[in-house]
Each structure stands twice: as C-alpha cells, then as structure tokens.
Amino acid sequence: MSPSSPSKISSNFGNNGGEGGGGGGGGIVDGSDQLEPPHVLAVDDSVIERKLIERLLKSSEYKVTTAENGLRALEYLGLLEDAKENTLTNNDLKVSLVITDYCMPGMTGYELLKKIKESSNFREIPVVVMSSEKNPSRVEKCLEEGALEFMFKPLQLSDVKRLRCHMMKFDEPCNERLCVG
Amino acid sequence: MASAALNEQLASLMDSMYQEGLLDEQFQQLQSLQDESNPCFVMEVVTLFCDDAERIFTELDKLMSQPVVEFQQVDAYIHQLKGSSSSVGAQNVKLACVQFRHSLEENDREGCLQALNMVKREYLHLRGKLETMLQLEQRIQDYDKQKK
Numbered sequence: 090m091s092p093s094s095p096s097k098i099s100s101n102f103g104n105n106g107g108e109g110g111g112g113g114g115g116g117i118v119d120g121s122d123q124l125e126p127p128h129v130l131a132v133d134d135s136v137i138e139r140k141l142i143e144r145l146l147k148s149s150e151y152k153v154t155t156a157e158n159g160l161r162a163l164e165y166l167g168l169l170e171d172a173k174e175n176t177l178t179n180n181d182l183k184v185s186l187v188i189t190d191y192c193m194p195g196m197t198g199y200e201l202l203k204k205i206k207e208s209s210n211f212r213e214i215p216v217v218v219m220s221s222e223k224n225p226s227r228v229e230k231c232l233e234e235g236a237l238e239f240m241f242k243p244l245q246l247s248d249v250k251r252l253r254c255h256m257m258k259f260d261e262p263c264n265e266r267l268c269v270g
Numbered sequence: 271m272a273s274a275a276l277n278e279q280l281a282s283l284m285d286s287m288y289q290e291g292l293l294d295e296q297f298q299q300l301q302s303l304q305d306e307s308n309p310c311f312v313m314e315v316v317t318l319f320c321d322d323a324e325r326i327f328t329e330l331d332k333l334m335s336q337p338v339v340e341f342q343q344v345d346a347y348i349h350q351l352k353g354s355s356s357s358v359g360a361q362n363v364k365l366a367c368v369q370f371r372h373s374l375e376e377n378d379r380e381g382c383l384q385a386l387n388m389v390k391r392e393y394l395h396l397r398g399k400l401e402t403m404l405q406l407e408q409r410i411q412d413y414d415k416q417k418k
Contacts, residue, residue: 135322135350135357137315137319141300144308192353221353221356
C-alpha cells in the first residue's frame with residue numbers, strides 16, 4: 090500500500106452554488122474576500138459510510154476529504170510517527186473539522202482523536218466522533234479527550250448542518266456566531 | 271401513458287417495501303440526497319451495500335465452516351453489516367443482524383448458522399426488490415429522456 094493511494098483519500102469540493110454557500114460561520118476569507126467552503130476530513134472504514142457522509146457533507150456545501158482509517162487520516166495531516174518532516178500545519182491544509190467513526194480496525198476513532206489532540210499543529214481542530222452504538226462510557230471517554238460532540242449513526246442532514254457551529258475558522262477572529270443549524 | 275404506468279408500478283413497489291419492513295425512513299434520506307447533480311446516488315449506494323454484504327457473507331461462510339469458530343470475528347463482520355444496513359435503511363436485514371448477535375452470545379454454532387441463514391434470506395429478498403426498483407427507475411428515466 091503506497092502512502093499516497095488516491096483511491097483511499099479523496100478530496101472534492103462540495104456544491105458551492107447559490108443560497109447557502111458562504112453564509113454563517115466557518116468560511117475562510119482570503120485577501121480577495123472570497124469565502125471558501127469549510128474543509129471536513131471524514132474518517133470511516135466502511136465504504137458505504139464514506140459515500141454517505143461525503144454526500145451529506147457536500148450537500149451542506151463543505152469541501153470533503155475522506156480517509157478509510159485512522160492511519161490514512163494521520164498521514165493526510167502529516168502526523169504519522171515516522172514522517173521525516175512534520176512541517177505541515179493546519180494553515181496549509183485548512184481542515185475545519187474532523188469527523189470520525191469510533192469503531193475502526195487498527196486505530197479506533199478515540200485513538201485518532203487522542204493523536205490529533207496531542208499534536209501541537211492540529212490540536213485545535215474540532216473533532217466529532219460518530220458511532221452506531223449508544224455506549225455512554227464511550228461517549229464520555231471521547232468528550233473527555235476533547236471531542237466536541239458524539240453523534241449517532243446514521244447521520245441525518247440536520248446533524249451535518251449543525252457541524253457548522255463547530256467549524257474552525259481561519260479568518261481573523263470573528264465574533265461568536267449564532268448556531269442556526 | 272407508459273410513464274404513468276411505470277411510475278405507478280414503482281410507487282406500489284416502494285409502498286410494499288416500506289410496509290413489509292424491508293426499508294425504513296433512512297432509505298428516504300438516501301433518496302432525498304439524489305438530485306440532478308447526483309442522479310445515480312441511490313443506485314451507487316445500493317450497489318456498494320450489496321457488494322459489501324456479499325463480501326461479508328463469503329467471509330462468514332469461511333469462518334462458520336472452521337472446526338473452531340472464531341465468534342469474535344463473526345461478530346465483527348455482523349457488526350459491519352448491521353451498520354451498513356442501518357445506514358442505507360435496510361431494516362429487516364439490520365434486525366436479522368441484531369438477532370444474529372444475540373445468538374452469538376450463546377456461542378452456539380447451530381443457532382448461529384440458522385441466524386446467518388436468516389440474514390442471508392432477508393438480504394436476498396431485499397436485493398431482488400431493489401433490483402426491480404432500480405430497473406423501473408431506469409426505464410422511467412429512459413422514457414422521460416426519449417420524450418424530450
């Protein structure tokens with residue numbers, strides 16, 4: 090498995106047309122005042138779940154990158170332990186939010202959450218964990234480790250819209266925005 | 271008009287699938303995510319689901335035929351299938367998976383084989399109806415394109 094197998098990490102721009110685009114928080118403002126859609130990294134070992142969440146995220150006008158497991162996600166963020174240079178910062182990737190499945194073989198979503206929170210370059214990224222099982226100790230564990238929210242699958246469009254409240258902003262510190270998701 | 275008849279057939283098929291519990295409201299969400307810029311979304315998801323389910327059945331058959339069954343592995347696969355069926359709205363398949371996991375708790379091979387057969391049955395029943403649904407949709411699309 091080559092580190093950069095494009096079929097397992099895919100990055101696409103969301104639909105960015107019309108009314109909802111650019112409204113609310115989470116946009117990136119560059120010098121020309123153009124709002125870029127928030128960039129979400131979605132991690133799930135199930136190809137069906139990845140397809141679904143990608144569609145849900147794109148329909149809410151987010152840019153989406155998907156990864157099939159924790160390792161690929163860390164690789165994308167440049168956080169693998171054997172990476173020669175760890176110079177990638179989130180200003181390069183501009184990941185506004187990571188949403189990850191909990192139950193994954195190898196590295197669980199919890200372990201991925203921990204790695205992100207331990208990283209000086211990426212710890213500020215909001216992380217949301219999702220699961221098909223309602224396990225209170227699992228939820229608690231993730232929230233204690235710094236997950237902003239724990240969502241239950243299957244995700245609804247309303248859940249995804251609500252993510253906008255959590256999105257990391259890359260423009261100048263803006264005032265608190267009302268979450269109208 | 272052929273299109274109206276086809277649409278009626280499709281509506282009737284969908285109704286029966288919901289009524290029989292083959293599908294639940296999660297499937298409606300899938301349908302709502304299909305639009306002009308993603309016209310094949312449902313078909314793509316259904317195809318992925320079916321391919322994945324069949325892959326899982328192949329693995330389960332192997333596991334269940336071992337002299338010593340690794341029930342934990344079996345559970346892991348059923349957990350996957352339960353997750354994907356829940357996400358696509360395949361209600362009866364999901365419920366059969368839940369049943370299977372109960373019999374796994376007994377670590378009873380016979381019980382598990384029966385439960386696995388039940389999951390397969392539900393899946394095949396659903397797959398047949400989904401194929402019909404997709405064929406009808408395709409015919410309707412083709413017909414509508416012809417008219418334009």
